[in-house]
Amino acid sequence: MAKLRDIQDRFENTILRKAGDLPDAANDLRDLFISDHIDIKDRMSVYHNNVIGSVSNALAATFPLLNNLVGEAFLKSTARAFVIENPPKAGCMHHYGDGFDNFIRGFEPAKNYPYLGDVAAFEYAMNAAYYAYDDDALTPASLEQIPAEDLHDIHLHLRKSAHLIASPYPLGDIRRFCLNETTDQPDLSGMSAYRALILRPAMEVEIIALNQGEFDFLSYIQNGKKLGAALDHTLSAHPDFDFMKFLKRHLTLETFCALPPN
């Protein structure tokens, strides 16, 4: 009898391939399995359908805007190709689909639709925000307790659900078009500058459009810059950046995590 590790490697290798390649691959498992009145290729097809079907369906369900843009058949065939090359790595499927945006950007049948990768990144961020672990928001009261002279050196953190989105395509317009909230054709020239924050302050995922200064400041914070350094960098590129207005807006939006206890 083959070793368990060898069996599981061969089984996985047989499952993770295109349906058309399955019969030949299943033949290579004849030393392991009984092939009786129902052939081994038919028995293995049940597992192939279960795995590739369930995972690609779960993946496709994460991208309803893409489904609207390219149609169900194209999305599912793209999803199946992704699953075979990038099977899930965890028993929880909530975060499966990370990297689907880059896969689409390099997927030959989608090469004439360069905006699809950005739409996928946008939708994945919304999915990740939906399933993010809960955390508490920074309150104005807790910020006021920090001595003014210390503010420059504190680290703020974005909420666990926060994702910053930057694209040359108007993803908000594309989303509204896909959801039939507008009949205006979005500009797909790649000459727009779309910046947004995806955030789930409580139960609902929100899409918050940002100007470039806000986006840059939040990016610095996300990359670990201290408050003072983030502000200095932002002001050097955007001299009219109004920090107090920004802070008031993002305290209201609950963009930042509560400060850790002293």
Next chain:
Amino acid sequence: MNDHKPLDILAYHLHTLPVGIGLRSAHYDDIENAKNTIGWLEIHPENYFCGGVHKAHLDRIASHYPISLHGVGLSLGSDQDVDLNHLKQFRALIDRYKPFNVSDHVAWSASGNAHLNDLLPLPYTPETLERLCKNIDQVQQYFGRSILVENPSTYIAYKDNDFSEATFMNMLCDRTGCGILLDVNNIYVQSHNHGLDPVAYIKMINPDFVDEMHLAGHIRKNFDTQNLLIDTHNQNVCDDVWDLYAIAVEHCGSIPTLIEWDQDVPALSVLISEAEKAHNIIKTHRTRSANGQAA
């Protein structure tokens, strides 16, 4: 959360209403109204490795029902250690919801870094037994409690099995102190797909190990003139499986039983009706037992 449910009240509740259903998001709003007919709820922990809406609903609903956590992602049968990140998230739900049962499957899903999101078949050999026992020990140690392991549905059979599935299940319990979650539909599916006797299978299981049962629907997939049964959890429990369940109840006693329905989820009333059928079989068994009648 279930902090306010002392064990004796839980035991009484499960005796009075021994049949549960799986919690599905389609029933989040209705489920509280079914407390008089549904005894408990099964949760797939992997669906709640998150915050937000689903977790908030579960917090609310779990305060009204006894909870069982039934994993589908521990991959106990993989020839590798159980994933620590998965265990950590699972354990957090155990601490939060205080389930009366915790379970997963005699199957594998993960190989190396890939997790295939299905319950894949194992050969029943000494090597597999060792590996499963090691992984079950790891899980029980991490959780600080014993778990149940469920017999699988499979569509392919290994040539070189050293043990029958029933013997293998008993040996796992002997070796690790785990219990059995006896899936009666899976026994029916196994027996059809591999030419086994389902009643003999049940009789081979040591009833002292069985702490929960599952019932579900399946479909038939045709291949030329032959067919396989596929464990799809998208149908009513069929008559043959109800008959087999009555035999399993005679053998194992009236223990908590779950109606599983995971795809094409119907109205809650359909699940309540299935749960009542199971409860009636349990009541009949109890009456016969009280009257001293053998099966």
